[in-house]
Amino acid sequence: MRTDRLSDLVVGAAGNVAGAVVDPRQGFSKLRSAVSVRTVITVAAGLVVGFLLARAGRRG
Numbered sequence: 001m002r003t004d005r006l007s008d009l010v011v012g013a014a015g016n017v018a019g020a021v022v023d024p025r026q027g028f029s030k031l032r033s034a035v036s037v038r039t040v041i042t043v044a045a046g047l048v049v050g051f052l053l054a055r056a057g058r059r060g
Contacts, residue, residue: 009039 016034020027
């Protein structure tokens with residue numbers, strides 16, 4: 001996955017979350033339709049890697 005596509009994914013998700021704050025019904029509908037299995041796996045992998053890097057940084 002290229003970096004520009006990942007950044008577009010993050011910005012799009014942030015926009016959908018912001019839209020959910022303004023209009024919860026329509027925002028969550030857009031968020032649900034935008035989320036795919038691949039997106040969830042990518043975000044989960046990023047969280048795990050970030051957590052492990054932060055933990056290693058605290059120890060060292």
